Amino acid sequence: MNSRNSCAISAYRTHRLLNSAYKQRSRCHPRLIDLGVNPKILVSALSLSIAQRLVRKLCQFCKKEKIPSKEEEETIKLVMASIKDEGKSLSNYNIKEDAPIKLFTTVGCDKCNMTGFKGRIGIFEAIKTDDAIEKIMPENPSEHEIKKVARAQGILSMRQDGLVKMLTGITSFEEVQSVVDLNEE
Ligand SMILES: [Zn+2]
Numbered sequence: 001m002n003s004r005n006s007c008a009i010s011a012y013r014t015h016r017l018l019n020s021a022y023k024q025r026s027r028c029h030p031r032l033i034d035l036g037v038n039p040k041i042l043v044s045a046l047s048l049s050i051a052q053r054l055v056r057k058l059c060q061f062c063k064k065e066k067i068p069s070k071e072e073e074e075t076i077k078l079v080m081a082s083i084k085d086e087g088k089s090l091s092n093y094n095i096k097e098d099a100p101i102k103l104f105t106t107v108g109c110d111k112c113n114m115t116g117f118k119g120r121i122g123i124f125e126a127i128k129t130d131d132a133i134e135k136i137m138p139e140n141p142s143e144h145e146i147k148k149v150a151r152a153q154g155i156l157s158m159r160q161d162g163l164v165k166m167l168t169g170i171t172s173f174e175e176v177q178s179v180v181d182l183n184e185e
Contacts, residue, residue: 046129051158052122053179055171059112063104063169072173075182076101079163086151093164104169121170123180125158159184 068076080097083090090097106116127133127150136149147157156164162176176182 048126048128050124050126052124053158054120054122055162055165055175055179056117057119057121057171058104058106058169059109059116059118061111061118062107062109062116064107065169066103066105068101068103068173072103073101076163076167076173079159079182083156083160083163086154088154088156088160090164090167093168095164095167101167102169103166103173105172121165123158123162123165123176125161126155128153128155 080090084097108114108116112118127146130153132149132152133146136145141149158180159176159182162171162180162182165171166173166176
């Protein structure tokens with residue numbers, strides 16, 4: 001194991017949250033396995049892994065509502081369907097699933113220096129090391145297999161969290177799409 005891996009593992013051992021802000025689309029469990037970390041060590045060291053991407057927040061003083069394009073609406077419906085299929089609910093986030101879909105977009109005012117954005121927010125996903133994850137980790141699972149097992153935990157995936165943040169007007173469709181592939185499961 002190289003020093004970079006040992007360092008990551010010792011940070012896990014303190015059971016602090018791992019905050020992964022990698023620019024590339026990777027998740028903590030699969031990424032460390034790719035680096036050659038023994039999955040058995042990972043299981044005993046990790047209690048939770050979190051991945052994060054930053055997006056710009058829309059300026060709350062000037063943002064305006066917009067009707068999604070046909071393409072945007074199709075993508076949104078796809079992500080909504082994945083939430084439903086996985087037994088999660090948007091109503092926990094104050095979003096009515098049967099209401100017409102509204103998005104928000106930038107305008108620009110003196111409060112945001114005419115950029116339309118003010119501040120940043122993370123889009124997250126997390127995987128808990130529960131019994132089901134512990135069970136599959138020694139079998140050297142793929143990223144897809146880990147995510148499939150993790151679905152039962154009920155935590156929103158990154159594209160689902162991005163959907164919540166665009167439908168509640170925190171950020172725009174484009175901002176989410178720029179950091180996470182909304183069409184990819
Ligand atoms: Zn503004």
